Amino acid sequence: MSKEDYRDKIEEHRQSFEEEQQEQQNLSRVSRMNKNGSNNKKPKNTKRKSPLMTILFVTFILIPLTILIYFVQFYDPGKTIEEAEKDTLDSVVEIDKTGSKAEASTSSDKDKDDKANDQAKEQAQKDAEKLAEQQKAAEEAKxxxxxxxxEEAKLAQQQAExxxxxxEAKKAEQARKAEQEKQNAAKAKTHTVKANENLYRIALNYYGDGSEATLAKIRAANGMPNDTVFVGQVIKLP
Structure with missing residues (x-):
């Protein structure tokens, strides 16, 4: 609202106040005239008292109440009309500022709420990503x-095999050796000791080697404690 509007409004209040005072004076004059002429005139009809009561109500209750409100709200003897308009304008501006502050505060609260919601959503997304990573890590570990x-089971199976x-190879080797010994035993030869023969000559004759190892082998095959032999003795030749 501009200053001209405030000025027009104050002017309207002033004119209304003057009209109300003029009307009150007229009503007072009419009341005095009615009072002075009441002895010569007949009492009025009862139906005409209603407008009079309304006028009296407006005159003595409503108008003074309006004037009182006007004086309380607007009238200040020490201020001019321009100052009153300025104060009124300042009040309106202050109200506007208060409203702006309230709107700004509301907007700030809304921004805070939006920011808090965004942060909550971001934190929830981070938690979901972290949980997904943990689940993925757990699955990979599993x-x-x-x-x-x-791999351990495969290695154990390979070791068992x-x-x-x-x-099996050991058993086969043992079986082969047993068979070889059996065959060697079947192929074993014998020699009957003749005159002028000894164990060394017999070994040299059959094996071409009269070493101690060959002699030991012959002694072991025959259970001989030494190299002594006698004529007619049958000796196994392994």
């Missing part, structure tokens, strides 16, 4: 553990 167990093969 897969690694399963792969490790599978290798041990089984080694055992």
């Amino acid at each position: 897969k690694a553990e399963e792969a490790k167990k599978a 290798a041990a089984k093969k080694a055992e």
Whole structure:
């Protein structure tokens, strides 16, 4: 609202106040005239008292109340009309500022709420990503553990198979040696000691070697404690 509007409003209040005072004076004059002429005139009809009561109500209650409100709200003897307009304008400006502050405060609260909501959403997203990463890491660890167990089981199986093969090979070797010994025993030769023969000559004759190792082998095959032999003795030649 501009200053001209405030000025027009104050002027309207002033004119209204003057009109109300003029009307009050007229009503007072009419009341005095009615009072002076009441002895010569007949009492008025009862139906005409209603407008009079309304006029009296307006005159003695409503108008003074309006004037009182005007004096309380607007009238200040020490201020001019321009100062009153200025004060009124300042009040309006202050009200506008208060409203602006309230709006700014509301806007600030809304911004804070939006920021808090954004932060909450961002934190929830981070938590979800962290949980997804933890689940992924747990799944990878589980897969690694399963792969490790599978590798250990495969290695254990390979070791068992290798041990089984080694055992089978050992048994086969033992069987082969037993068969060889059996065949050697079947092929074993004998020699009957003749005159002028000794164990060294017999070994040299059959093996072409009269070393101690060859002699020991003959002694072991025959259970001989030494190299002594006698004529007619049958000696096994391994």
